[in-house]
Amino acid sequence: MSIHFGTDGWRAVISDEFTFANVRKVAQGIADLILEEQPLAPTAVVGYDTRFLSDHYAREVARVLAANGITVLITQRDTPTPIVSHAVLEHQATRGVMISASHNPPRYNGVKIKGAYGGPAMPDDARRVEAFIRDNERRHRSPAHIPYEEGLRSERIIPFDPFPAYERHIWTLIDRDPIAAAHVQAIVDPMYGAGRGFLRHLLEHVGVQVEEIHGELNPGFGGIHPEPITRNLGPLMERVKASQRTIGLATDGDADRIGAVDEDGNFVDPHHILALALRYLVEEKGLRGKVVKTVSTTRMLDRLAQRYNLPLHETPVGFNYIVEHILADRVLIGGEESGGMTIQGHIPEGDGILMSLLLVEILARWGGTLRDLVEDLHREVGPVAYARLDYRVESFSKAELVRRLSEDPPDTLAGMPVRDISTLDGVKYTLDDAWLLIRPSGTEPVLRIYAEAPRPEIVQALLEEGKRLGIGHIKR
Structure with missing residues (x-):
């Protein structure tokens, strides 16, 4: 069986190809990469989502990394990918590993690799890990591993809470005052994923009245794909419309993607969220920079970039291609059709939590409803x-x-x-x-x-x- 990394890591069906033995092989390949990059005092952050056995797979990764002399910081609970990525940067770790299959069906799980910059690994990094795995198999070299309890006792494995540092960072990007004054009422749907509790906490902190649905632990995701698109958000759309709340906000299985619902229960897709965010960052915050989007993302961004005289670049699908631009240039906003997006000043990682907060800030600052903002956007650069x-x-x-x-x-x-x-x-x-x-x-x-x-x-x-x-x- 050949382990192959796609656009966002390695994913496979649980108990078919995604087994503990194969997870150990991947972890050893990542350990080899880390030791090649930083042979002295290497560290790694390991996190996981709410999928079946994700916590156990994360511990397995930690056991292998620790056996290779790598100090491992492992999250104490299921945690969103962007919070794990922020922790990699915050703790100056060599790499990060996230156990998640993101928005894929419940039968899948996966391994995402993070760079020291706090974002997805580059395609070449994944190829190097694949090469290490092949070389280890050719040499009949089994992955090293130690008992988890031994790792804890020796402090080679250290459980930690990455959220406080992430929260401090988020409030440097989001203006709390207009949100607190706007009396926003929101329904949040983490889709049974790792975002459960996190977005609700942040919104409540700034005075938003929040109801969270699908926030309990359910590795089967209620029988749906944890992808925030129209066909999966029926309960959220119905609840927002029935309760006359201001907005509905959804994040995917590991909370690196966003979806939204207006006050009438209509889905607002990532294309419109990206375009609204770009308008707001330029017109309200006075920011400038490159606009980066994937090939499957709206041309509304092209029209806005032309209006604001901003450079625009189109990439293949996959957030790691956007990351290349963020690391090399001053990017104002980067995003993709699937709902992964980030803004200037944040980590180079899709973040459904940050973008949900920014969308609420836009509503609070500009007034009106989300439907009004979308209609105004269509008058400017649409209809779409x-x-x-x-x-x-x-x-x-x-x-x-x-x-x-x-x-x-x-x-x-x-x-x-x-x-x-x-x-x-x-x-x-x-x-x-x-x-x-x-x-x-x-x-x-x-x-x-x-x-x-x-x-x-x-x-x-x-x-x-x-x-x-x-x-x-x-x-x-």
Whole structure:
């Protein structure tokens, strides 16, 4: 069995490929990477989400790292990925490890690697870990490990609470005064994930009246995927509408993504959250910098960046590609269609908790409702409709699919001429006021089809054509 890292770590089905033995192999590969980078007094932060056995897998990672002479700080409870990443930076650790499969179905678990800068590891880091794993298997070198209790006694494994330091940092980015004065009422849905309790606490700290749903520990996630998109947020949308609350806020399984619901129970997608945040950071806070977005993210950001005379860069899907720009340049905001986003002054990591607080600040400062803000945004840089179709498929060659789609492109889509074709990640067809992206998932056997256009009916027509093109080429 070959262990392969995708766009955000290694993920596999629990008890199939995601076993304690394989977790130890991955942990040893990460230990080898850490020791290569910092042979003297290396440290690592280890965290985990609410998935089945995540806490036990995290302990297994800690046992292996500690046996390799690495001091391990392990979170005392399930903890959001951005808080773990912040702890890596706060404690000047060599690396971080997060046990999580993020938004994937409950049967999955995963391992995310974090850099010393407090964000996702670079693709080359993952390749190096894969190489260490292969080399260890070739040499029949078993992972080192010590009993967990021995690690605790020797203080090679140290349980800790990373939240207080994260909370202090968050209040340097969020203006509490307008929130406290606005009498906001929110419903928070952590989707049974690691965000449970954290966002609620921070909102209550600034006077927001909060109701939390799906905050209990449930490794099955109530039978849904812990991904904050429309089809998974029915209970939140219904609850917000019925209770006439100001806003609904959702985070995914490890709280590095955000979704929102307006006062009428309508889903507000990450595209609009990103665009609202960009407007606010420029117009209200007077900040400047590069705008970085993934290839599947709205062109509203392009229009706003042009208006504000800000540089904009488009990357492949995967937050680590955004991180490359954050580490190299002054980035104002970076984000992706899936809900991972961050802002200037924060860690280079998607953070659903921070962005939820920022969205509440925007509501409090600008007044009106979330629906009002979205409608105003559409008047400025819209109107915009968007949808994504996920189509589960059998194994296929991703490179071959991209080659076929780009070498034999359609002249028109939904009756509109194709103006440009990009193969930055998958195949993206750009039209006059719309676009269609056909892209194989980096973590699941899924073909993702994305479309944006001025009206929902055009989006649906584009998705149907995208499905026909993608499935047609796979079955050829």
